[in-house]
Amino acid sequence: MKHVTTYLYAEAVRLLPHKLLLHPREGCDVRIESSDLAIHPAHHLCWQRDVYDNAVALATFTERCNGLSIDSRIVLQHFDDRPLDFWVADYAVLDPFLYDPAEYADLCAYILPTYSPIEPLLNTWLRSFWHSGQTVETYVLLDRINRAIACDFTYPQREEPGVQAPAATLAKRAGCCRDFATLFSAACHYLGLAARFVSGYQCSPTFARGLGATHAWPEVYLPGAGWKGYDSTSGQVVGNDHIVLAVGRHPESVPPVSGSFVATTHQSPSMQIVVELAEIPAQAR
Incomplete structure (x- = not known):
């Protein structure tokens, strides 16, 4: 899975903390094999679990910037191939x-x-x-x-x-x-x-x-x-x-990316989101 979010600002801005919900929930039907989260500009990243047991990454930034890039790459196994096969009390x-x-x-x-x-x-x-x-x-x-x-x-x-x-x-x-x-x-x-x-x-x-x-x-x-x-x-x-x-x-309460910035103008940033999901053949794993 590839999920890239890019913001471009009209001027150099000061980024306030951003909350990222980009790590899939694991369980009996999902197992994560690898994950990588690349963020630009320079930042500090802190992971935590919220009240709903979601994996939350909190990014804080140390420098002004004209753009923000958040690139999440994850390989996982998904086993829920029979969604109608369930029992009700x-x-x-x-x-x-x-x-x-x-x-x-x-x-x-x-x-x-x-x-x-x-x-x-x-x-x-x-x-x-x-x-x-x-x-x-x-x-x-x-x-x-x-x-x-x-x-x-x-x-x-x-x-x-x-x-x-x-x-x-x-x-x-x-x-x-x-x-x-x-x-x-x-x-x-x-x-x-x-x-x-x-x-x-x-x-x-x-x-x-x-x-x-x-x-x-x-x-x-x-x-x-x-x-x-x-x-x-x-x-x-x-x-x-x-x-x-x-x-x-x-x-x-649960957008994938949320946060704010401080600027001197009221112009909204441009944003681009790219999501790519691909199946890895068994012999290539």
Whole structure:
């Protein structure tokens, strides 16, 4: 994996600390073989684990500069090639259900809404494929929500920073991947399900060979299965074509690169992001 972020400034600027979430989360489905992070200009790098157990690199800079380059190179193995092969605890097969009290204590923060209450809007939208009091298979309900977003909403090019509020996404029937992930999570919160926001990469067969993209999607906690990813942009369950960099309760808390600078003018910097994902043949490893 290659992820290069480049900023060019109109004048020499003083860079303030930058937070980097560029190290994939390891687990039973992901193993990192090697990693390298090259940053210019001169800097000091400090690694830490945040409250969500994400690997965070904090870069502080010692000199003024006209540009900033962050180059991350990682080789990993990904084993989640059967995303639909999972087990759900008996008590959670049908929705609605209540989480086990021992788990609920840790999950309650992921059930609270992250945006202003929009229950009437969500209820009206969800009513097209679900109604209050209805008993339905939990997986089926989540699949309906996921596919409804992917099929019924448009995906225009949106370069504005930040995340669109769920109410705006519902009103416009349009958004980008991070907006769709936020809407899916809001629907889960409305249903009493724990959900969180994921920042990562996607490598799709529809992309040109070697190209990847930064991406965002939600994860919902299913007893027995754990955290399961749903790509509301494609309508699919997340598998080994998705690579998780970081997770968080609020969608604006986990951008891959965040930071600021001090300058004498108000001109915005130019930015370029290049993401390349390639498979290494087994005989070449």
